[in-house]
Amino acid sequence: MKAYPTLSVISVVLALSWPRLHAGELTLTNRQHSCCSKGESAGAFTDKSLYQVGSRWTTDAGKEIKLGALRGRPQVVAMFFANCQYACPLIVNDMQQMEAALTAAQRARVGFTLVSFDPKRDTAEALAEYRKVRNLAAGRWTLLRGEPDDVQELAALLGVRYKQDARGQFAHSNVITVLNADGEIVRQQIGLSQDIQETVRVLARLVGD
């Protein structure tokens, strides 16, 4: 019984925010159809390109890049941290299954990017070690770390919610995002161990046969 006032309060919030949530869904639907540019593209980034952000990131090879460096081929992007015991190995596993489900020709035209929540522990060296342990192909997989503020911004762009707990672990939502060659979100797979087939189909459509 005690919970009822709370429930009604929360339903008020949901009711108030419903029109906006609805608008948000529409936006996402639009995004899903705003894709389809293939291959290299030059000039300014599009209005919905994530590559517009100015933040600087460090790869596991210690190289400094902007996200715009990923432009030119579709990217499968997820946020993770190397010390993650439960969800992240499953996310990376899903991404590797997508990689395996593509033909060799398609695989060569797709990139996979992991961005760490945990810049403190995930140094370039730690990320290099992670690449080795997880057997992530050089040239195809990009592993990045950045400043906490920039991580927060990227998470906001990807719609990833996260929070560090007292033990230093990160609670986070599990989202795998497909960016087209211009860096626009074309698909998001939410939740763990989902059926990867639809995402694979989207990738195949982006890069051709």
Added chain:
Amino acid sequence: MKSNRIRFLLLLATCWVCVSAAGACAASNVPPGMVAITGGVFRPLFVSPTDPKQFPVPSFCLDALPVTNGDFLEFVRANPDWQRSRVKRLFADEWYLKNWAGDVALGTNAPPAAPVTFVSWFAARAYALWKGKRLPTTAEWELAAAAGTTGPDGKQDTEFQRQLQSWYSSPSGKLGNVGAGHPNYWGVYDLHGLVWEWVADFSTAMVTGDARADSELDRRLFCGSGAVGARDLTDYAAFMRYGFRSSLKADYCIHNLGFRCAKDL
């Protein structure tokens, strides 16, 4: 006896001076328009079993007033990329500054002294950065907003609680000017009663200590049983804010959502 009493009064006076001096010291670093909030303890509404029930928040500076349309107009004049017709869709949805008359014109629906609304988290963050400030964290905002008019803990203030609930339960109409009401204990205006405000880490709401699928979190937080894990079932306003933050995305621009800035002390 008499001298004891005098000594006691002297001691009191000394304490008073010490306290005011400490306040004055901090105040010397406080930029104009901001007030110092003395650090304290934040007790999150939801915590995972492994998390501490409360954690310390260091002292910080907070804008005394929400950012106004007039303030934001200055910002977009100096940063044309943030004008309505030029903003990148990535950083603000199509509702961005919807109530303004034009790119650099406020018009009748956006009085200069009213709080700016229809701004995304990205826009709020860019404004704060431009000002050499930042957005407050949830912990900071909640700490400042917990104060009543007479003390740092408004929980004990039944009149304050009543006003709070009456605002949170009434629909938002036309927005008044900032600073029209009474300041709280810290000298901060309009934390309640005018608009909702962005916080830097709004996206931590909705996530507990469990890194499993979102749907499970939904169930845990929004079913009746979810409330049992909450710190204080009577803190309706905190539930409202938690629920609201959980429903936000960073590009949303909403008619009753504005912001103010914070800064390290």
